[in-house]
Amino acid sequence: MELSDLKVFLAIAEERNISRAAERLGYVQSNVTARIRKLEEELGLPLFYRHPKGVTLTDKGVTFSEYAKSILNLSEEAVQVVKETEFPSGPLTIGVVDSVTCLDFMDTLAEFQRRYPDVSLSIWSGTSPDLLTKVLEHQLDGAFVIGEFASPHLVSEHIQREELTLVTPPNMNGFPDLSQTRWAVSPAGCPFRRALEAWLRSEGVSFDNIIEFSSLETLIGCVRSGLASTLLPASVLAADYSAFGAFPIPEQYRYTQTCLIRRKDRYSSKAFVAFSKLILDSMAV
Amino acid sequence: MELSDLKVFLAIAEERNISRAAERLGYVQSNVTARIRKLEEELGLPLFYRHPKGVTLTDKGVTFSEYAKSILNLSEEAVQVVKETEFPSGPLTIGVVDSVTCLDFMDTLAEFQRRYPDVSLSIWSGTSPDLLTKVLEHQLDGAFVIGEFASPHLVSEHIQREELTLVTPPNMNGFPDLSQTRWAVSPAGCPFRRALEAWLRSEGVSFDNIIEFSSLETLIGCVRSGLASTLLPASVLAADYSAFGAFPIPEQYRYTQTCLIRRKDRYSSKAFVAFSKLILDSMAV
DNA sequence: TGCAAGCATCATTATTATTGATATTGAAAT
DNA sequence: ATTTCAATATCAATAATAATGATGCTTGCA
Known part of the structure; x- marks a missing residue:
């Protein structure tokens, strides 16, 4: 059994x-057929059910x-750790939640x-839950997410407290009637x-007059064009507040x-440490 | 990089x-030379210093x-777990400390x-520290050792409290003069x-008149032949008390x-579970 | 019944690992 | 200095293994 067999196995899975x-x-x-059959033979048991539409x-x-994933993650980490130089490289x-990309976060990246x-x-x-999953699955070194997540495999550092604002189209005058608002x-x-x-539940207002956007840009565009209101961090609007x-x-x-979340058991590369340090410093200002 | 490369690497190490x-x-x-060189090339760095007497x-x-060991342990475990049947196999x-082998432990093994x-x-x-090391290094599934060991990687279960006895040669009459005793x-x-x-320190007796034995059998033989005394669990003598x-x-x-100690992070096979259960039951009597 | 999607088989080829013979090296002994 | 020894390195030849491409087999579905 070799690491490449595990890679083939996982790809099929x-x-x-x-x-x-x-x-x-x-x-x-x-x-691929031959390799997986060889692996199954080696283990003395079938890893997949074959059926006419594929395998499971x-x-x-x-x-x-589960083991294969752990083994491959560990082997990748081994290579990474050993290749690493003194200087971050x-x-x-x-991962970054959409809303954060709008901050001076971009400056920090630069x-x-x-x-x-x-x-x-x-x-x-992506969304916070998406990013969370990707971090857990070793697809991201770390991620900026919103909200508190408790997982035994994660550590998180508080970066910034955001202030949510009710954002309405420009033509509205004064605080809107919540029950008449489209969201x-x-x-x-x-x-x-x-x-x-x-919030709306506490106000006794129903929450069914909604339009859902997967991208923050289009969501904001929708508000700008007067179609709906939303709840967002004030900082997102900074650019064109008016x-x-x-x-x-x-x-x-x-x-x-x-x-900023990351896996507890994952080795933090020099690059990651430098990155989170820089972010923390810039956010502290 | 393949698992076999890691095996070759560890063998050299x-x-x-x-x-x-x-x-x-x-x-x-x-x-082997070619393989390790290929691995080093792949990693882009030397893993060994070559010198005329070998490599380090x-x-x-x-x-x-360190990574290689973890990866290989994990891959072995993966195979073991997946090959395992319902019935222990x-x-x-x-591992067992020498003194325990003398109990009705053997009956339980049978x-x-x-x-x-x-x-x-x-x-x-072996000795308790030896066995401890072997368990930590995945060379033993578990071990019976004496004393408490605190390690974040181990779990231990209390099996039995042993009662230590001063054991002297048969020809001695009454409690010996500790300061005159050879140990x-x-x-x-x-x-x-x-x-x-x-104990001897608390009695103000020096502890230098000693003979050291690596095997319990020969140690007991030494006491039997009248050369020295020792401290042992009473149970060890059960066979020929007189x-x-x-x-x-x-x-x-x-x-x-x-x-009974085992690694916390190691999968306990059906066989191990059955074994420790049987031991615990037999000891409880 | 025929088609399409999917896995299995197998002879052939390409790649990679292993060998065996030999070269090279540096330290210790003479 | 020279020899010897115990190491690793090199390299051409061979063995073993993996990958391909063509084809066969099964099943569900139109």
């Missing part, structure tokens, strides 16, 4: 299809895939690139949306916490 | 000699070897073999020896605890 796995791996189907993991296969993959040109930084954006919101799971829901109406909301719902 | 590693692995020296790990090599390696014939049990004996002891680190040292003088010692030093 994820694709649930040998041909697709082969394609993804850049191999020919017969090769057996129970033992599920167990084995190598790949660094960070500064980071200037200081550590040997780090190849890639930024992923533009992020997909379920977004902490801003949860705050809005909680294009919106902005109103404070009750203190109870006003604050959200941005955290 | 342990032997500190490529030729010996090759022999141990059943390969020819040039092959570089700093990075040390780091890498497969290899089971248990009973275990009768019940679970598919388990191939191997028993290692037969186990190597340093043995809890019986430590207890003896502590051949010795046995005296109680102060309560403060009288008791030692036998524990």
Whole structure:
């Protein structure tokens, strides 16, 4: 059994299809078939059920895939750790919730690139739960998410407290009638949306007049064009404040916490340490 | 990088000699040389310093070897777990301190073999610190040791409290003069020896008239032949009690605890669970 | 019944690992 | 100094293994 066998195995498990796995791996189907059969033979048990539409993991296969992931993660980490130089370098993959990208976060990124040109930084954006999952699955070194997440595998550092504002189209005059408002919101799971829901529930207002946006840009565009209102950190609007109406909301719902999360058991590269240090410093200002 | 590369790497690291590693692995020296060079090339750094007497790990090599061990342990565990049947089977390696082998422990082993014939049990004996190390290094599934060991990687279960007795040659009459006694002891680190040292110190008696034995059998033989006295659990003498003088010692030093230890993070096979259950039951009687 | 999607088989080829013979090296002994 | 020894390094030849491409087999579905 070799690491490459585990990679082949996991590709099949994820694709649930040998041909697709082969394609993804850049191999020919017969090769992948042969390899997985050899692995099964070596283990003395089937890892997959074969059926006409593809394959699915057996129970033992599920167990084995958990180990395979751990083993491959560990082997990647081993290489990374040992290749690392004194000066931060190598790949660094960070997740950021959409709303944070609007802050002076971008300036900090630029500064980071200037200081550590040997780090190849890639930024992923997504919702907090998405990023959380990606961090847990070793697909991200760390992520900026909103809200508190308790997981035995994570550590989180508080970065910044955000102040939520009721954001309305510019033509509105004064605080709107909540029960008459149409809402533009992020997909379920977004902490801003949860705050809005909680607030409206406390006001006795129903929460069904909503339009859902997966991208923050289009959501803001929707508000700008007068179609709906929303709840967002004031900082997001900083650039063109005048294009919106902005109103404070009750203190109870006003604050959200941005955290930098990472896996507890994952080795933090020099690049990651430098990155989080820079972010913390810049946020402290 | 493959698991076999890691195995080759670790063999070299342990032997500190490529030729010996090759022999141990059943390969020819040039092959092992080529493989480790290929691995070093892949990592882009030297893992070993070459010198005329062999090789030694570089700093990075040390780091890498830690990972290599974890990865190989995990991969072995993966195979073991997935191969395991409902009924306890497969290899089971248990360490036992010498003194325990003298109890009705052997009966319990026989009973275990009768019940679970598919388990191939191997028993290692040694001193408590030795066994502790072997458990930590994944060389033993578990071990019976004496004394309490605190390690974040271990869990231990209390099996039995042993009662230490001053054991003297049979020809002695009455409690001996401690300051005139010659002592037969186990190597340093043995809890019986430590207890003896502590006791004698409290009595103001020096502890230098000692003969050291690495095997309990020969130590007992020494006492039987009248050369020395020692401190041992009463149970050890059960078989031929009359051949010795046995005296109680102060309560403060009288008791030692036998524990079954295992690694916290190691998967406990069905065989191990069955084994520890049987032992606990038999000891409870 | 025929088709399409998917895995299995197998002979062939390409790649990689292993060998065996030999070179090289540096330290210790003469 | 020279020899010897115990190491690792090199390299051409061979063995073992992996990958390919063509084809066969099964199943569900139109």
